[in-house]
Amino acid sequence: MNTISNYIADHLEKGSWIRKLFDEGNRLRSLHGEESVFDFSLGNPIVEPPAAFLEALQSVVSAEVPGKHRYIPNQGLPEARAKVADFINERFQTGVTAGTVVMTVGAGGALNVILKGILNAGEEVIIPAPYFVEYDYYVANHGGAVVHCQLDEQFSLDLAEIERSLSARTRAIIINTPHNPTGSLLDQDILNALGDLLADTEKKYGSTIYLLCDDPYGQLIYDAEAPNPFAAYHRTILASSFSKDLGLAGERLGYIGIDASMEDVGTLIAGLVFCNRTLGFVNAPLLVQRSIAAMDSLRVPQHEYRERRDLMVQVLQSAGYDFVMPRGGFFIFPKSPIEDDVEFCLKAAQDYRLLIVPGSGFGRKGFFRLSYSVPVEQIKRSQDTFTRLLQDYNK
Secondary structure (H helix, E strand, O other): OOOOOHHHHHHHHHOOHHHHHHHHHHHHHHHHOHHHOEEOOOOOOOOOOOHHHHHHHHHHHHOOOOOOOOOOOOOOOHHHHHHHHHHHHHHHOOOEEEEEEEEEOHHHHHHHHHHHHHOOOOOEEEEEEOOOOHHHHHHHHOOOEEEEEEOOOOOOOOHHHHHHHOOOOEEEEEEEOOOOOOOOOOOHHHHHHHHHHHHHHHHHHOOOOEEEEEOOOOOOEOOOOOOOHHHHOOOEEEEEEOOOOOOOHHHOOEEEEEEOOOOOHHHHHHHHHHHHHHOOOOOOOHHHHHHHHHOOOOOOOOHHHHHHHHHHHHHHHHHOOOOOOOOEOOEEOOEOOOOOHHHHHHHHHHHHOEEOEEHHHHOOOOEEEEEOOOOHHHHHHOHHHHHHHHHHHHO
16 A cells, blocks of 8 residues: 655655764663763754844744734734844945845744745756755755765865766755755855856857755854855845744744845745745744744854864864865764765664764765764863774774
8 A cells, every 4th residue: 555655755765864873872771771872963053043033033922913923924923024124234334225125934944945946846956965865855845856976075165076067957956055965165266166156057059957955054154254255146045044043843833045236036036935924834833933023133143063173073083084174064974984874874873872864864875973062071082982992994
């Protein structure tokens, strides 16, 4: 009996390494206790929301306003959209307006709304690897075809590889910076070169190609300046959320931002608002929209994640791992000491109660991902475990 579709059944069978390790972590904790398990598998924000958000939320909840919980415009509250537009413009010196912002159910919701709005059946979306594997499913949700191309050895864009991947069927490319799973940050020069390449390809085929910038880690940047995707390309769409920088992952508040000067922006926004409604999201969570609209600023210092980054780097360097220094987000993507990264991660879990995710699950074999969005004490206590694990392969 076909209870579910063949497509869903196939992907349930393959499963997610992150989900498998989450379940394994729960099993190990039940057997050995919390302090005996080192779980670096999940990208769950550990830093609590800032006091300004909590104060705004309390004020919104306590205010006696008629209709406070009723339906709102599918595009989002005007005051929330205005606040987000100001936030984007402050970061990128661009021309986003309240009218070119769509409030969404997280960044994942934003990407699904965008892809639903721009894709015709069979059109291609380029995804540089390694990558957040849900991108594959988001594109498939809306009839698109994924074209993978590899990032270079420093986890920056390989423009030659991207050029080979472009075709008359290309509709979009997804970039994610700071990057999950590597923590890398694109430089402005490489982003500008990508913009030139996309513009040339549009002219070559007479097509329309979008640069989709997935930006949920945009405020988690260390020792560097954030690149500006709007300055790099004329058809940029920003998809982001407040999950990581404000610590609101469970509240599912995201947004889409587009420069008001983009060609046919009114038609594009109307299409995205239609998709926001007909995909069943209807509108983004209302109390959180009201709360961010009431905040003086959406800029939040990220000292706590930088502290964790520095500690995690010290642990891995001392233990002898090979990795590219992360400049943002809360992930590191070291090389596995053996080619079979799955075997390495299974050994880490079974023999050392250390939960790390195989790079194969992100489209790059021979590496593993770890999240340092964990308690500081866990990072400090993990030094010996990471060292002994690697020594097992260097004997």
